[in-house]
Amino acid sequence: MESVTEFMSMGGYGGYVWPAFGIVLFVMALLWVASMRGWRNSEKILATLRNSRREREDVAE
Amino acid sequence: MFQGRGIVCERGERRIFSNLDFTIAPGGAAVLRGPNGCGKTSLLRIAATLLRAADGQLKWDGGDISEDIEAHRARLHFIGHQDAVKGALTVRENIALWANIRGDGEGRIDAALAAFDISHLGDTPAQYLSAGQHRRTALARLVASPAILWLLDEPTVSLDADGTACLQRVIADHRAARGMVMAATHIELGLDDAELLRLKPQ
Amino acid sequence: MFQGRGIVCERGERRIFSNLDFTIAPGGAAVLRGPNGCGKTSLLRIAATLLRAADGQLKWDGGDISEDIEAHRARLHFIGHQDAVKGALTVRENIALWANIRGDGEGRIDAALAAFDISHLGDTPAQYLSAGQHRRTALARLVASPAILWLLDEPTVSLDADGTACLQRVIADHRAARGMVMAATHIELGLDDAELLRLKPQ
Amino acid sequence: MSMHYFANPARFTRLAGRIQPLAGCLAAILLIVGLYLALVQAPADYQQGETVRIMFVHVPSAWMALFCYSFLAVASAVALIWKHPLADLAAKASAPIGAGFTFLALVTGSLWGKPMWGTWWVWDARLTSVLILLFLYLGYMALWQAIEDSQKAAKAAAVLALVGAVNVPIIKFSVDWWNTLHQPASVLRMDGPAIHPSMLWPLLIMALAFKAYFVTLLLARMRMELNLRRIRALRLAERSS
């Protein structure tokens, strides 16, 4: 228990070290989620558009 | 009944026309014709209270319009060369916007799009429209939010035959519902029974 | 001789027309017609090299135009809806300006003003012009500095009968001097012997 | 559009489909290992104490900030000169990632500066040029966003990226010059103490993790842009028919 609090305090600099790591992970995660979601969404929309098109005209490009 | 009595127009300290009278009854129409610079646009702007006449009186059902300018403005549509279509918004948004601002809601947007045959352009940003499509978007406002008096400055500019037919149909419907129209034009509008106001250059 | 071969136009990733051919011989004229949004303006802009065709070739006397775009631009006049008339300058200054920039000097300004019957407006700042007077000012450039190819996008918009007659006269003179004209329009232009190019919506 | 146009992107999509998961896994593993090493394994510095751990995120972020801009500039040059259809997309896709890392370099640097220098911010040459780099990124992205027509936007943004790339060294150099005039080297030097191997390893691993992360996101964003382009074309074709 003691070692955990010690670890968290980072020699008295916990107030700087943890926010630094925290914001790095947070921004990286945010960018990751946004990019991946944007990409998956675009795949989905493209697929439905293509399907609806194929249904209408049997001659696929 | 919309009337003008002894209207005098001055622009840039020059008299454009004087002593002009007109009367439009419910369901009636007046077509302004005359050479370039004779004051058609000026007269329409006076009728819309956007320009002050140097002299004369505008009357609505006999009452003086200058007594309640806002009421008069609320009952008219003015469509001129600057057509208040925002390039950043889609066609539908552009029309809905004005319907909302005039307090009529979005109930008639689809009818407006259909009336000018631009339903397929509903989601196109207005900056990608051709000249005629742009004008149709501006005219669609006439249908999207009702107003009893329409003031149209060269409404058929850039319209093809089909677009002109749409406009004629819309005007006919409007007049059938006792609406009034005042339009300036250089070409035939097909308003057969309209009063013809010929402005002469001074 | 001005020719287009297999011109394809795409705008905003959409095909507007394809495989369009045209030929204008010296003294010849082509009139573009078609419904709103069929690509008349786009074709004129392609002919002026303001827009790049997705495919196809433009030729001048048999040579490929893309080899010397500046030479092609120097030999044409393009007059569209945005007419490059500065409100702060007078009518005469506006016309003189472009004649000077094109390197032709001010020798023909008076003739240009007379040709469109706006001599009396020479010293009026353009911001005080009516719509038709504005257009005449833009068109007067055609006369003020010579160019062999005229590309006109709905040139008669806002013109009265008299103004349209002026334009017809000017075009006839131009063609008599072996000039070429390509014009888009929705109404009769009175170019009887012109090749008619009908664009169809795709 | 010609066959050639889609031939390349199609091959790219296939390739990206294979690389992207690999890079993603690599990034995750390296990041976990790197974080463990950085937070637990690495020793505290005898001068800076535990704050030195910030280095393990700060320095790789700063490196990535610079790297992404170089990547963006090269991609823009390729797009302008050789008109490679994917180069535009690569440039566009790398901008938000680079901006993110630049922001992180600034924030972690500030968080390090407060305990070390006693202030969140000094107008040191290096710090100032990173701040300006952030503005360049933002301007680039804003230009992309502001021009509706994507082909025009691509070219305009590429011109801007190149002009910016010429300017980055000039800015760096001028700020250096400016700073030495007003303020002789009294501010703490950033070059810091020599790096022990026990710190070098976690630093390198974190740097690699960031690189792998960049590759993953770059590929995902490029595929997204490619899809969006196709979607636009399909939608417009539909609307007009």
Next chain:
Amino acid sequence: MKQLGAIIQRDLRLAARQGGATFLALVFFVLTVTLFPLGIGPEPAVLARVAPGVLWVAALLAAMLSLDRLFQADFEDGSLEQLALSGLPIGGVVLAKIIAHWLTTGLPLLLAAPILAVLLNMDDEGFAALMLTMLIGTPALSLIGAIGAALTLTVRRGGVLLSLLVLPLYIPVLIFGVSAIDAAVHGLNAKPHLLLLAALTVACLPLCPWAAAAAVKLSLE
């Protein structure tokens, strides 16, 4: 009321569409503030000394530059005419547009100010006062600016004339704003300055829309 809401909503949407105007007014503020240390040198003491002044001057300039967006675009494409013809009182239309303007410029400036204060090394005591003066003062900037924007409508490219008209009117806001922060930094009572600033804003609230509406009417003739 609902119609005024529609106007506000429309302006916000246009701002969002047109290249993220919100984001951009902000960026001008940030850039101007960062130029100053580059101009006057990095010494923290000097920067701290001039920080409140620089922040407020930059806020003034940022607010002023965004003014030509207020009516000009709508005037040129005929939208302002249509708004005047919509039957709403012009004063109301103007007020709605002022509110939208504040939401897209004043508010973001307010939020960015503390971060920039850190960059300029401002004393910690000044932060609360800075935020308060910004909150009270920026609406006055939008309100006063509307008069200038309306007056310069018929002037082509009136941007610079606008600044000539508006900046002198902004001076009281600047002075009260800065002196409140300075008082707080020096441990004095900032309240009288804040009250004066508030009085100014409250006085502008009925006067400015009315004056701006009169100017708009003029320009439509």
Next chain:
Amino acid sequence: MKQLGAIIQRDLRLAARQGGATFLALVFFVLTVTLFPLGIGPEPAVLARVAPGVLWVAALLAAMLSLDRLFQADFEDGSLEQLALSGLPIGGVVLAKIIAHWLTTGLPLLLAAPILAVLLNMDDEGFAALMLTMLIGTPALSLIGAIGAALTLTVRRGGVLLSLLVLPLYIPVLIFGVSAIDAAVHGLNAKPHLLLLAALTVACLPLCPWAAAAAVKLSLE
């Protein structure tokens, strides 16, 4: 050549007609500089310390604000199109417009700078350096700015985006300009700074019109 002269003449005439643009860019410069004593207090020592920085920052902002006049009006009313169709190389047209821009903004700033320097209590030693840096530096502002103005042409109301693009690029001019004056004020040798500034301007001379012309061509398509 004669045709480029005609373009310059035209731009100057338009500037003179449209509400005296020359006079107005100048006025913005003067107003911004006079806001500073109001913002940071009247102490002569502080003012003298920040004078070169404030002058140059204000010059940067004034030059930047006048940029949207450079191509935008001509783009919107079709004049730019007509210029492109006049058969002149676009790079030449752009250069002519840049020259006209400098004559209507850079030159008046240059002339007003010493008077404002007096107002800000700048040390006498700095005056010659101030004038020289302005003379050498303001053309670079017009040149670099042209790129931003051309890039933001198709953006409606691009004014603020323009500042985001252009201000970072202006930073070297600012820094060399200020450091030359500072060196002179402190009795050091200003020459190396001036040479660097001159090198910058000379490098911009061929590069910027070329890049701006590329951007203009884009926007016309």
